[in-house]
Amino acid sequence: MxxxxxxxxxxxxxxxxxxxxxxxxxxxxxxxxxxxxxxxxxxxxxxxxxxxxxxxxxxxxxxxxxxxxxxxxxxxxxxxxxRQAEELRRALRNDVGVSNNGNNLVVVLSQDLLFATNSTQVSRVSQNELRIVANSLNQYPNTTVNVIGHTDNVGDASFNQGLSERRAQAVSAILLGGGVSPNRIRSIGAGENNPIASNLNASGRQMNRRVEIVITPN
Structure with a gap:
């Protein structure tokens, strides 16, 4: 040819x-x-x-x-x-972000919404939101899910790394409890390495403290 x-x-x-x-x-x-x-x-x-x-x-x-x-x-x-992105936007709170770039969906929850300071206990409000996400994942089973914890740069970097890992695991546990197959989920701690805003001010640090649920078709 x-x-x-x-x-x-x-x-x-x-x-x-x-x-x-x-x-x-x-x-x-x-x-x-x-x-x-x-x-x-x-x-x-x-x-x-x-x-x-x-x-x-x-x-x-x-x-x-x-x-x-x-x-x-x-x-x-x-x-x-x-379809999944639109359904999630309708079902989740306005302060939960849902973005769709055509290759994957990213659900973003602020760690200030998810956890108290230095805690890995998921709040009741966020547990409800994560159950909605779990239900959506069960309806669209042919995907892989990366749960990624992020922190700001306040404090020791090694502590932030460990905290991000534990928080990602805590969110993953809620999804697993909602019936999502463990073979689909991977928990990742990114620590303070991937900021999306400046760490020089309070609003930027708040944006950087987050958990992302990245949903990728298989």
């Missing part, structure tokens, strides 16, 4: 699927379409490579079939993330 023909095949397969998506609004189905495009690209490449010994026409056909199949798989993943 010539280099010139391959992009035409990929573009045709990708645009055909995107054109079929619901154009209800500029932000609707965004991750579904993104997943379709990514899947189409991967599928087209795989289709062409697996039929590398055939004629140009056969390789073009294989690439087109691969793109179509890949678009369907990619769109399914994107659509699932879109």
């Amino acid at each position: 010539t280099i010139k023909k391959f992009p035409l095949v990929l573009a045709a397969a990708s645009l055909t699927f995107v054109a079929a998506c619901d154009p209800a609004g500029p932000n609707q189905m965004q991750n579904t379409q993104q997943g379709a495009l990514i899947g189409a690209g991967a599928g087209a490449v795989l289709g062409a490579l697996t039929n590398n010994d055939g004629s140009v026409r056969e390789r073009n056909q294989a690439a087109l079939i691969g793109a179509a199949l890949g678009a369907g798989v990619g769109a399914g993943v994107g659509n699932s993330l879109d």
Whole structure:
């Protein structure tokens, strides 16, 4: 297959699927379409490579079939993330963040909401929110879940590291208690290493004290 023909095949397969998506609004189905495009690209490449010994026409056909199949798989993943994200936003409190970048969902809970100072005991309010997350994870079982604890930089770095690990484990325990399979969950302590705001002021430090639940399709 010539280099010139391959992009035409990929573009045709990708645009055909995107054109079929619901154009209800500029932000609707965004991750579904993104997943379709990514899947189409991967599928087209795989289709062409697996039929590398055939004629140009056969390789073009294989690439087109691969793109179509890949678009369907990619769109399914994107659509699932879109639905789960919207359901979580409706069900969780406004102070619980839910972001969807098309590859994974990130649920962010402030550690000030989750825990008292220097504590690893999850508050009752946060236990309720985590049970909602657990229920969502059970409804969408084909994902991997990384629970990542973060701290600000106040105090000893080694203490903060250990605290972030214990808090991630405490959040994971609530998810496990909600019926999520232990094979899906990994607890990670990031300590003070990944701030999202400045540690030079109180509001920034508060943002840095958090637990992220990263939900990634398998």
